[in-house]
Amino acid sequence: MQSRWSDADAQATIERYRDEPQVNEDVALRVYTSRLIGQDPALVLHGGGNTSVKTTLVDDIGDEVPVLCVKGSGWDLGTIEPAGLPAVRIGSLGALRDRDVLSDEDMVNAQRTRLIDSSSPNPSVETLLHGFLPHKFIDHSHADAILALIDQPDAEAICKEVYGDRLAVVPYVMAGFTLAKLAAETYENNPDVEGLLLLKHGLFTFGDTAKESYERHIQAVDAAERFASGKTGGVQVARGSLEPCAYEALAPILRGKLGAGERRYLLTLRRGPAIDPFLGRTDLASVSQRGPATPDHVIRTKRLPLLLDIMPTMDGAAIGAHIDERLASYREDYVAYVEREANYKERRVAQLDPDPRIILVPGLGLIAAGTSEKAARIGADIYEHTISVIEAAEVVGCYEALPARDLFDMEYWSLEQAKLGKASPKPLEGRVVYITGAARGIGAACARAFAAAGASLYLTDRDETPLRDVAASIGAPFEVVDVASEEKVRASIDHSVRTFGGLDGFVSNAGIAPQGPIDSVATEELKRSFEVNFFSHQYLASAAVRVLRAQGVGGFLLFNASKAAFNPGKGLGAYAVPKAAVVALMKQYAIECGDIGVRSNAVNADRIRTGLLDPDDIERRAAARGLDADAYYRSNLLSREVAAEDVANAFVSLALAPSTTGCVVTVDGGNIAASPR
Ligand SMILES: [Zn+2]
The missing domain is CATH 3.40.225.10 (Class II aldolase/adducin N-terminal domain)
Structure with missing residues (x-):
């Protein structure tokens, strides 16, 4: 140095x-x-x-x-x-x-x-x-x-x-x-x-x-x-690597089992030239179980990491059983450690959660778990350095950490815990939400509303520049995705799992609004509308439910339906018909996913200035009703223009409604002809 x-x-x-x-x-x-x-x-x-x-x-x-x-x-x-x-x-x-x-x-x-x-x-x-x-x-x-x-x-x-x-x-x-x-x-x-x-x-x-x-x-x-x-040594033996896709399969299972009640963790995977050989050490079970390199790391990483032995031959059920076994014993050990040390010190302490923050998976990498993205990143950074300390210490002599007794004093020291902050968590903290059509309008408003509720977001759109701006404004990762491609939607869900370790829900929002009489619409155009306005929702829902099933802690599917699904208008058939199918799709998911705690709901919004229709169309539609554009937006029972934020807030409240599924929430200022029933 x-x-x-x-x-x-x-x-x-x-x-x-x-x-x-x-x-x-x-x-x-x-x-x-x-x-x-x-x-x-x-x-x-x-x-x-x-x-x-x-x-x-x-x-x-x-x-x-x-x-x-x-x-x-x-x-x-x-x-x-x-x-x-x-x-x-x-x-x-x-x-x-x-x-x-x-x-x-x-x-x-x-x-x-x-x-x-x-x-x-x-x-x-x-x-x-x-x-x-x-x-x-x-x-x-x-x-x-x-x-x-x-x-x-x-x-x-x-x-x-x-x-x-x-x-x-x-x-x-x-x-x-x-x-x-x-x-x-x-x-x-x-x-x-x-x-x-x-x-x-x-x-x-x-x-x-x-x-x-x-x-x-x-x-x-x-x-x-x-x-x-100046010293040499070490006992590095690389184990066989797991398939590169193994993390996408493992992470949701692990994340679901780490989460309990309302608590959810975000996961970060780290691999690299210093991590892989460490995980390949024949004495990993010894050197990794001695404790942190310096005591104040204990509040970020817990005293010990969890070790998993995942084999390439294991399927989801076998991985789940293995994690159950290791995690149960980790939690038992943690509870016993707190009880033992608190009794010894004659202290009454409120036991912290018994969950690991660092998970070591030889052949794959180190996984850090945190109740926020930042906490997971800090944990991963600290453990990467712990690895370099352990490696160097083992070359010099023998790595030895503080006894549990001293680490307990540090972990349960009020002045240390104060460093983590006392702010009460936001309602969607630790939740991962995937949003399509996030570059503008309702999608962008959803991104802001879900971020404000504490969610970690993965934003997609086909339009890169405005998407990047929205993502930058809330510090979320983003990806350009054509939702009409099943393959790309599936890959994108995998990318979001790789980013956060899993998924809790989505807002399937992207759409287009083709126009023209239904009897003469070009079949290709109708098919294209079905691709974007119906099949994209199905691609996303099926890919997401695969992850939610693996996690096993429920979740939410949110669809942007439209007034057109219930009260179609002349010349908008190519839009209204697939949107009606989306409402049926939402109900079907509600029926088939209730048993795994996954809720499926939709918002039926109308007349939002989102850019879905071009301004000339709006003028024409308004003129046909004898209105100017502003009056057109206010022509509802409340005489109030509905904002994209109103729609976004409805999505957030559905994400937070534990007993609601198969439901359409209407956000249109009041239009009795378009009410679902
Ligand atoms: Zn210090």
């Missing part, structure tokens, strides 16, 4: 914040090197690590006060700003060292009551450690290469061999007051060191300048990397 310090960049950072209040050069440089550390995933991941600087700021009565600016919770070092470094008055902070004990609540209070700005985020849980050390700049990471040395039974001897007296070793103690005192004592007993190695946890370095502390950090990591790369 090499230093990425640049004098020019450091100076540019100082200039950038020159005119900002409460940002002096110390704070600007603290931002600069914090970002250098935070942007390298081999050093810290997703909000891990922390940094600080001791400096002087002006308080509200104009006094210069010595402060500790330390990373605030909720900030990521890679993108940190001065606001992410809350300033804690340091004057009386050191006096806390005289206390014998300080509860977590008292520690948080001690930090918050010393803030210069009451609106600051909570200072890091390692604030006191930064505060009790005398150095101006302090940098802390959980670098992969360092963890490979300190996650060892004889870590102390290895650290001595690699670092001599440059770094002092601190035995493992959970972050907080006790660790802060121990780290300060260790430093005072070794006043010439450049930093501290916290066994089973990570690296602290310090210095008089931002550059010195940062470069000592990089040098320490570099030394660890060189030490490991």
Whole structure:
């Protein structure tokens, strides 16, 4: 690892914040090197690590006060700003060292009551450690290469061999007051060191300048990397690979079994040149079951991954039975671990869900499960780095993680759980919804409404540019798909399964509106209308139900019917006839899928400005009724123009109606001649 310090960049950072209040050069440089550390995933991941600087700021009565600016919770070092470094008055902070004990609540209070700005985020849980050390700049990471040395039974001897007296070793103690005192004592007993190695946890370095502390950090990591790369070893034996399509078959089964009650997980598959050999290790069942590389990963990955042995010869039923068996034993072990540790500590804790977050499938890859896409991605990132730590540790010696007892303290530490946030989940959180015709009109409105309800979306349309814009506006993946092609619809459903691990429902919305008298419409045109306005719904429903059956946790099918299905108009037969068939199709799915908890419903909307009909047609239709276009849109019982959003909200409410199936909801402002019955 090499230093990425640049004098020019450091100076540019100082200039950038020159005119900002409460940002002096110390704070600007603290931002600069914090970002250098935070942007390298081999050093810290997703909000891990922390940094600080001791400096002087002006308080509200104009006094210069010595402060500790330390990373605030909720900030990521890679993108940190001065606001992410809350300033804690340091004057009386050191006096806390005289206390014998300080509860977590008292520690948080001690930090918050010393803030210069009451609106600051909570200072890091390692604030006191930064505060009790005398150095101006302090940098802390959980670098992969360092963890490979300190996650060892004889870590102390290895650290001595690699670092001599440059770094002092601190035995493992959970972050907080006790660790802060121990780290300060260790430093005072070794006043010439450049930093501290916290066994089973990570690296602290310090210095008089931002550059010195940062470069000592990089040098320490570099030394660890060189030490490991000078050794050889390992027991890698690649197992046979599973078929490339195996994931699409496996993921929905796994996802369905992981989900329970209202809880659903999104899955992310990772493969790659570092993952495959790890999964092929003959000792995988041992090395993967020792625990996380650093304790704060436990809240993202759980203590242990779930191991699956899927063979290419297994069919869906065999895969399901295998997952049932492994998952049941995983959950039993988890419940037993929480009970055992809570009893030992005489603590009453609310047990978290017993589900794995990392699933290892040799021959296929690592699968991360999360209640959100972000949580799954973070889990996968962390486990990829866990793999590189384990591999390097096994080359150096023997990978050893913290005992379950210590990990329990971390997993059930209120200050750690607070990092996951307490926001109550949105109604469709963890649900995957596939939407066709999403580029504009009702489809685009559905995309926005389902996203607002918390769903993870897979958007399709045949028109790429507007589709990309809608997808970008809500951060959803998208694919150009011609829904008239059965093959392409099936492939696209597979792609959505690959993206999220499964499916919970769809809005089958894409359509065209050919016109002309029914007795003279060209047969080809009628067939084309049936392809888009009827068969596309069938292609999508049959492909989706295959996934929903494999998942076994229900789901919803939502069809965009039309007023034309119930109250056809002159000259719109080529549109109305297949739309009437869609209503029959919806009912048929309701009949045949009720036993697997899959609900099938439709929305019957009318006169929405969606671009389905071209404006000239609208003018003509309005004129035929003696109306202008605006009045045409309002010619209903409520004299109210129906918006695409009204239709989208009806789809969302059907997605959330657990007892409704085989139903058509009308959203047309009121048109009694078109009411379904
Ligand atoms: Zn840490």
